Amino acid sequence: MLKKTEGIVLSAIKYKETSLIVRIFTRELGLKSYIINGIRSQGKKSKAALFQPMTLLELVVYEKESSSLQRISEAKISHPFRLIPFDFSRSGMAMFMAEVTGKAIYDNYQNEWLYDFLSESLHRLDQNTSDIKHFPLAYLVKQAQFLGFGPDEADEYLQESRSLPFATEEIPLVKSYLEALLSDGFRCSSTHGIRIRRLLLDYLLEFYSEQLDNPSPWKSIGILRQLMP
Structure with a gap:
């Protein structure tokens, strides 16, 4: 099921050669772990920057109650920091x-x-x-x-x-x-x-x-x- 939520990135760790596992504290769904495949591959460095700790995001996510690792459909910065x-x-x-x-x-x-x-x-x-x-x-x-x-x-x-x-x-x-x-x-x-x-x-x-x-x-x-x- 697709759900919209706000989120704050708490941590991101490298997974295999090109992926990340990211812990995001979401407002509506709570603390979730998401696997993001291929985000560290060549040409996708700008997208990996979305998941720096404490980045504020707007998200569309797949929510499966039976899964400990969820997936993200869409992510964008909700408030770009100036300082x-x-x-x-x-x-x-x-x-x-x-x-x-x-x-x-x-x-x-x-x-x-x-x-x-x-x-x-x-x-x-x-x-x-x-x-x-x-x-x-x-x-x-x-x-x-x-x-x-x-x-x-x-x-x-x-x-x-x-x-x-x-x-x-x-x-x-x-x-x-x-x-x-x-x-x-x-x-x-x-x-x-x-x-x-x-x-x-x-x-x-x-x-x-x-x-x-x-x-x-x-x-x-x-x-x-x-x-x-």
């Missing part, structure tokens, strides 16, 4: 978003509110008026709420983890920063320094690993820490 592909900091953050979301959801997981949040986050990241200093932290805090395990209060964040990597004198700073992120999201204008931001980033990723019961390392964290202004 993300050409700004190393923004593209690094987009890769980080793809990794976090890819670990947090599972096959066929469907959540229109989460999809809309991801789409809105990408649009915001692509604006030159956005302050990206707090972006990855705001993203983690807000996405955790859409996933159902994000606390509403800063104290709850600090109470739920098995370990706190902060010195005693840093905890009030971390708490006030979390309060700003929870209340203001991407509009956060906190003046906390790079050390507190990096410590909280590491802490939030550990929090995600505990909640998702996924101890595998975060591949993009090293690059992201270097990109944080």
